[in-house]
Amino acid sequence: MPVENAEVARLFREVADLLELQGANPYRIRAYQGAARTVEELPQPVEELVKQQSLAELPGIGEDLAGKIQEIVNTGTLRALGELERKVPKGLATLMHVRGLGPKRARALFDSLGVHTLPQLDRACRAGKVRRLPGFGVKTEANLLHELEVHGAEEHRVLRPVAAQYGEALLRYLRSVEGVGRAEIAGSYRRCRDTVGDLDILVTCGRGTPVIRRFVSYPEVEEVLAEGPTRSSVRLRCGLQVDLRVLAEASYGAGLYYFTGSKAHNIAVRRIAQKKGLRINEYGVWRGRRRIAGRTEEQVLGSVGLPWIPPELRENRGEIEAARQGTLPSLVERADIRGDLQSHTTDSDGRDTLAAMAHAAEELGYEYLAITDHTPAVRVAGGLDRAGFRRQMKRIEQLNSRLSKLTLLKGAEVDIRPDGSLDLDDATLDALDVVLVSVHSAFDLAEREQTRRVLRALRHPSVDLLAHPTGRLIGRRGGLRVDLEQVYRTAVEHGVLLEVNGQPDRLDLDDVAAHAALACGATLAISTDAHATAELGFMRWGVEQARRGWTTKDRVANTRPLERLLALLHAGRR
DNA sequence: GCCGTTTTCGGCCCGACTGTTTTCAGTCG
Numbered sequence: 001m002p003v004e005n006a007e008v009a010r011l012f013r014e015v016a017d018l019l020e021l022q023g024a025n026p027y028r029i030r031a032y033q034g035a036a037r038t039v040e041e042l043p044q045p046v047e048e049l050v051k052q053q054s055l056a057e058l059p060g061i062g063e064d065l066a067g068k069i070q071e072i073v074n075t076g077t078l079r080a081l082g083e084l085e086r087k088v089p090k091g092l093a094t095l096m097h098v099r100g101l102g103p104k105r106a107r108a109l110f111d112s113l114g115v116h117t118l119p120q121l122d123r124a125c126r127a128g129k130v131r132r133l134p135g136f137g138v139k140t141e142a143n144l145l146h147e148l149e150v151h152g153a154e155e156h157r158v159l160r161p162v163a164a165q166y167g168e169a170l171l172r173y174l175r176s177v178e179g180v181g182r183a184e185i186a187g188s189y190r191r192c193r194d195t196v197g198d199l200d201i202l203v204t205c206g207r208g209t210p211v212i213r214r215f216v217s218y219p220e221v222e223e224v225l226a227e228g229p230t231r232s233s234v235r236l237r238c239g240l241q242v243d244l245r246v247l248a249e250a251s252y253g254a255g256l257y258y259f260t261g262s263k264a265h266n267i268a269v270r271r272i273a274q275k276k277g278l279r280i281n282e283y284g285v286w287r288g289r290r291r292i293a294g295r296t297e298e299q300v301l302g303s304v305g306l307p308w309i310p311p312e313l314r315e316n317r318g319e320i321e322a323a324r325q326g327t328l329p330s331l332v333e334r335a336d337i338r339g340d341l342q343s344h345t346t347d348s349d350g351r352d353t354l355a356a357m358a359h360a361a362e363e364l365g366y367e368y369l370a371i372t373d374h375t376p377a378v379r380v381a382g383g384l385d386r387a388g389f390r391r392q393m394k395r396i397e398q399l400n401s402r403l404s405k406l407t408l409l410k411g412a413e414v415d416i417r418p419d420g421s422l423d424l425d426d427a428t429l430d431a432l433d434v435v436l437v438s439v440h441s442a443f444d445l446a447e448r449e450q451t452r453r454v455l456r457a458l459r460h461p462s463v464d465l466l467a468h469p470t471g472r473l474i475g476r477r478g479g480l481r482v483d484l485e486q487v488y489r490t491a492v493e494h495g496v497l498l499e500v501n502g503q504p505d506r507l508d509l510d511d512v513a514a515h516a517a518l519a520c521g522a523t524l525a526i527s528t529d530a531h532a533t534a535e536l537g538f539m540r541w542g543v544e545q546a547r548r549g550w551t552t553k554d555r556v557a558n559t560r561p562l563e564r565l566l567a568l569l570h571a572g573r574r
Numbered sequence: 575g576c577c578g579t580t581t582t583c584g585g586c587c588c589g590a591c592t593g594t595t596t597t598c599a600g601t602c603g
Contacts, residue, residue, distance in 0.1 A: 027586055187603095243603075270587045279587085282588080
C-alpha cells in the first residue's frame with residue numbers, strides 16, 4: 001500500500017501538535033509544520049524521492065526529517081509519534097485547536113482537571129471549574145463554551161466564489177464609509193487560493209474615521225471576536241471570519257504585502273531583509289528606526305532587491321529565487337482568453353440551449369466556444385449517442401452560418417470507460433472539431449489500472465483534451481489514484497491538452513499539478529465546463545488557478561486565435 | 575529541527591488584542 005504525501009504531512013502535523021503541548025522548542029515545532037507543508041505540496045509521490053535518496057535536498061528537510069519520512073514510507077508509521085502519544089493524552093491536540101485555547105491552556109486543562117476531550121471540556125465549563133484555573137476566568141470560560149456550541153474544533157474553508165460574494169459586498173460597504181480611502185481584500189483570497197478560511201480586509205482612512213465601529217455593526221455580522229483601534233475580527237452569519245485592519249497611507253503597501261502572505265513567503269523574504277540589516281513588518285521596511293519603504297508593495301520588495309511578485313505566486317515555491325534571478329513568469333490573464341473549450345447544453349445536462357450558450361459566449365467577446373455534451377455512459381447527464389451528436393452537429397453548422405463573430409466548435413466530452421476505451425465510435429469522433437475525454441466512473445481503481453485506463457484514452461488518435469484530469473471535487477472527493485507524471489508525459493507525447501477546469505469545486509488541474517504538467521512540457525486549456533450561460537464566467541476561477549501554477553499565455557491553447565487553435569488540435573491528432 | 579555571503583553553533587519574523595493581571599502571558603494571524 002503506497003503512502004500518500006498527505007499521510008506523511010498528517011503525521012508530521014500530529015508530531016508538531018504534540019511537541020507544542022509539551023512546550024518543546026518552537027523552532028523544532030515549526031520544522032515539522034514546514035516539512036508537512038513541503039511534502040503535501042510535492043507534485044510527485046514522496047516515495048520517489050525516498051528511492052532517489054534526494055529527500056534532504058528539499059528545503060527545510062534535513063537528515064533527521066528525511067529519515068522520518070523514509071520510516072513512514074517504509075513502515076506506514078512513525079515511532080517518534082508513538083512515543084509522544086504515550087506522554088501526551090490523545091485528544092489534547094483536538095482541544096488545542098479550539099479557538100481561544102492553545103498548547104498552554106490545553107495542557108493546563110488536562111493537568112488540573114484531567115480534561116482531554118471536547119465533551120469533557122464542555123462539562124467542565126458548565127460546572128464552572130474552568131474559571132478557577134490560573135490564567136482562566138469567567139469570560140474565558142464563557143467564550144470556550146460558546147466556541148464549542150458554535151464550531152467545535154474543526155476548521156472550515158469555503159469555496160472561493162462564496163468568499164468573493166461576501167467579501168466584495170463587505171468591501172462596498174466599507175468603501176461607503178466616509179473617510180475611508182483604499183479598501184482591499186488581502187490574505188489567501190488575494191493569492192487566489194481555491195478555498196478561503198477567512199477574509200483579511202485592509203483599509204486606509206483619516207484620523208477619527210469610525211471604520212471599526214461601522215465594520216462591527218455591518219448587518220451580516222453575527223459575532224464580534226475582537227475590536228481594537230487598528231484591528232477587529234468578526235464572524236459573519238454565514239460562518240466566515242473576517243479580519244479588518246486599519247493602515248496609514250504610508251504603510252499601506254507594507255500592510256498589503258504583509259497580510260497577503262503567504263506566511264511561508266513572508267518569512268522567507270523577511271529572512272533576506274534581515275541579512276541586509278533590515279526589518280520588515282506590516283508598517284514598512286526599517287533600517288533601525290528609519291522607515292525606508294512602505295507606501296507600495298513595489299517599494300517594499302524593491303528595498304530587499306526584488307521585483308514585485310504577483311500575489312498568486314507568493315507561496316514560497318520558488319518565486320523568490322525566480323524574482324532574484326529576474327525569471328518570474330509573465331502570467332496568463334483573463335483578457336488573453338479567446339474562447340472556451342468545454343461547455344454543455346440542454347442536449348445533455350446543461351441548463352441552457354445551444355443558441356443561448358452561443359449568444360452568451362458572443363457577449364463575452366469570444367472567438368469560439370466548444371460545445372461538448374456528454375456521451376451515453378454518463379447516464380445522469382443524459383448523454384448523446386452518435387445520432388444525437390450528428391443532429392447537434394447540423395444545428396451547430398446552421399448556427400455558425402448565422403453567427404458573425406463567434407464560431408461554435410463541434411465537440412464532445414467523451415467518457416473514458418473503466419477499460420480505457422472511449423464511449424463514442426471512431427467515425428463520430430473523427431467528425432468532431434474537438435474531442436474531450438474524462439473519467440466519470442470507477443474512481444476507486446487501483447493506481448496501476450487507473451493509470452493504464454487514462455493512458456489508453458490519451459493514446460487514441462482522435463483525442464484532443466483530457467478534462468478535469470484528477471477528478472477531484474473540493475471538500476468531497478480526492479483525486480483519482482493515478483500516476484500523474486505519466487499522464488502528463490503521455491499527453492505531451494500525443495499532443496493532448498490538459499485542462500484547468502474552472503468549476504469552483506473542481507479547479508482541476510489545481511495549481512501544483514498545473515505547474516508540474518507545464519514542467520513536463522504540457523500545453524493547458526483553461527475551460528469552464530459551463531452547464532449554463534452564467535457559468536461561462538467561471539473562466540475567472542480557472543485563469544486564477546492556472547496563474548497560481550505559473551502558467552504563461554503561450555502555454556494555454558485557448559489564448560490562440562481560432563485558426564491557430566484549430567491548427568494545434570489538428571497537429572495533435574496525427 | 576534546519577541552516578550557513580557574519581555562523582558547524584546559535585540563531586531562527588513580527589505585532590495586536592484579550593483577559594487576566596497589576597505588568598504580561600497566551601493566542602492569533
